[in-house]
Amino acid sequence: MSIKVRIPTPLRKLTNGSDEVSATGRNVGEIIEDLEKAYPGLKERICEGDGKLRRFVNIYLNDEDIRFKNNLETELKENDELSIIPAIAGGAA
Amino acid sequence: MSYMKALKCRECGKEYPKEALHVCELCFGPLEVAYEYEKIKGVLTREVIEKRAPNMWRYKELLPIDGEPTVGAQVGYTPLVKADNLAKALGVKEIYIKNDAVNYPTLSFKDRVVSVALSRARELGFKIAACASTGNLANSVAANAAAAGMESFVFIPSDLEQTKIVGTLVYGGTVVGIKGTYDEVNRLCSEIAGKYGWAFVNINIRPYYAEGSKTFGYEIAEQLGWKLPQNIVVPMAGGSLITKIHKAFKELSILGFVGPVTTKVFGAQAAGCSPIINAVKEGTELIRPVNKPNTIAKSLAIGNPADGYYSAKVMRESGGWGENVTDEEIIDSMKLLAETEGIFAETAGGVTLGSARKLIDSGRISRDESIVVCVTGNGLKTQEALAGKINPPTIINARLQEFDDLVKAGGKEYAVRA
Ligand SMILES: Cc1ncc(COP(=O)(O)O)c(C=O)c1O
Numbered sequence: 001m002s003i004k005v006r007i008p009t010p011l012r013k014l015t016n017g018s019d020e021v022s023a024t025g026r027n028v029g030e031i032i033e034d035l036e037k038a039y040p041g042l043k044e045r046i047c048e049g050d051g052k053l054r055r056f057v058n059i060y061l062n063d064e065d066i067r068f069k070n071n072l073e074t075e076l077k078e079n080d081e082l083s084i085i086p087a088i089a090g091g092a093a
Numbered sequence: 094m095s096y097m098k099a100l101k102c103r104e105c106g107k108e109y110p111k112e113a114l115h116v117c118e119l120c121f122g123p124l125e126v127a128y129e130y131e132k133i134k135g136v137l138t139r140e141v142i143e144k145r146a147p148n149m150w151r152y153k154e155l156l157p158i159d160g161e162p163t164v165g166a167q168v169g170y171t172p173l174v175k176a177d178n179l180a181k182a183l184g185v186k187e188i189y190i191k192n193d194a195v196n197y198p199t200l201s202f203k204d205r206v207v208s209v210a211l212s213r214a215r216e217l218g219f220k221i222a223a224c225a226s227t228g229n230l231a232n233s234v235a236a237n238a239a240a241a242g243m244e245s246f247v248f249i250p251s252d253l254e255q256t257k258i259v260g261t262l263v264y265g266g267t268v269v270g271i272k273g274t275y276d277e278v279n280r281l282c283s284e285i286a287g288k289y290g291w292a293f294v295n296i297n298i299r300p301y302y303a304e305g306s307k308t309f310g311y312e313i314a315e316q317l318g319w320k321l322p323q324n325i326v327v328p329m330a331g332g333s334l335i336t337k338i339h340k341a342f343k344e345l346s347i348l349g350f351v352g353p354v355t356t357k358v359f360g361a362q363a364a365g366c367s368p369i370i371n372a373v374k375e376g377t378e379l380i381r382p383v384n385k386p387n388t389i390a391k392s393l394a395i396g397n398p399a400d401g402y403y404s405a406k407v408m409r410e411s412g413g414w415g416e417n418v419t420d421e422e423i424i425d426s427m428k429l430l431a432e433t434e435g436i437f438a439e440t441a442g443g444v445t446l447g448s449a450r451k452l453i454d455s456g457r458i459s460r461d462e463s464i465v466v467c468v469t470g471n472g473l474k475t476q477e478a479l480a481g482k483i484n485p486p487t488i489i490n491a492r493l494q495e496f497d498d499l500v501k502a503g504g505k506e507y508a509v510r511a
Pocket residue numbers: 201202227229230328329330331332333334335392393439441469470
């Protein structure tokens with residue numbers, strides 16, 4: 001299923017400037033794999049070497065932090081929206 | 094001469110130049126200052142420190158500025174009070190109050206972080222100081238910026254204590270009250286920092302700012318005769334102070350000024366805003382944000398603490414624990430500290446002492462080990478918390494008879510002269 005994913009400013013270099021992209025997958029982990037195919041290098045920025053979400057990267061499923069759901073295994077439904085949001089805002093805007 | 098090597102990501106270790114940076118561009122982790130301890134060892138000894146003036150800059154080699162401090166030269170070296178009356182009341186052997194209620198110039202430990210942040214900000218060429226604050230930081234940024242001739246912009250939740258608002262406005266900077274929680278103020282400030290490029294002490298200057306809290310820990314060790322306490326209880330908002338006190342102890346140990354660090358570190362929060370304590374008690378690494386903090390300890394009302402993960406880790410790995418207290422318990426402990434030791438701490442101090450009492454009662458802190466309780470702010474700034482909670486003065490006419498009647502009504506006999 002195709003899901004909308006919001007991309008934060010510091011990762012937009014990888015998405016050719018897009019602040020919102022689409023990806024397909026049944027859960028958040030699959031979405032990340034699909035994003036990596038379309039935008040190589042993106043997975044490394046948000047996941048550790050062992051595939052776990054980096055500690056200071058949050059992913060929200062419709063405003064809820066996936067860490068308090070099923071993490072990367074959180075399942076997705078039609079019209080769900082994901083946002084990738086660094087925990088610490090900032091850097092050079 | 095600077096012993097500051099670089100900024101370094103706490104998560105992935107990537108190094109960055111010593112500029113106004115705070116987030117790792119690779120993994121989004123927070124940046125921290127790294128030092129050249131071998132070189133510091135060559136120049137700094139306990140004797141060198143002891144000969145210096147009694148302020149926090151006596152540890153300047155361990156602080157992140159390149160030159161001499163230009164802001165807050167008089168800050169720190171507050172009393173460490175051996176609190177024997179309190180010890181008796183609590184049934185413990187040895188308890189100390191580190192009293193930053195009398196820190197210079199704005200009566201909280203925040204003057205430590207602000208003097209480092211603004212001294213560094215000036216070295217980096219900033220002319221405008223700013224912050225997001227729960228109150229004490231607001232006071233300190235406004236005052237220290239004024240003294241340093243810097244313009245200031247201070248952002249606070251609009252429902253703070255009146256004294257904290259007045260104690261910010263008086264210095265003449267711009268004070269903006271935001272209709273919302275601290276976390277909402279902070280989010281807005283991140284956007285403002287990105288857009289306006291000012292020195293937001295706890296945002297883009299945060300790696301330097303946070304190091305200032307280490308001096309609270311250095312002083313405790315020095316004042317104990319270069320020894321570390323067996324237990325320390327620290328109030329937490331964003332969770333920075335507690336991690337930096339522990340870092341300070343470790344650094345003193347690396348330099349050989351104290352032995353190995355075995356201090357158990359305990360965190361304290363208000364029951365109405367306990368994201369870090371909840372995680373510690375539930376045994377999880379995840380900090381679940383509190384959306385609507387509700388406590389009289391407004392200075393600690395941060396629902397989404399930036400250093401929550403690291404502070405929980407310090408408590409866990411040091412063998413400490415965490416505790417939280419209700420508004421009632423906060424007030425009760427503010428009174429106990431005032432009545433036993435003559436120290437009027439703000440609500441945050443009530444949180445810390447109240448939590449310490451619970452930790453002692455539950456046996457997490459042993460009654461025959463040394464304990465330091467960190468008092469980080471002044472009670473005169475949070476007076477409305479006591480409204481209706483202490484007896485009003487008795488009002489009489491200026492007549493001796495009325496006073497005599499008062500004494501009689503009190504029921505206690507006093508010797509009088511014939
Ligand atoms: C009086 C007082 N104590 C403790 C703290 C906690 O500091 P930190 O955010 O470093 O945990 C604050 C923070 O605002 C404070 O004002």
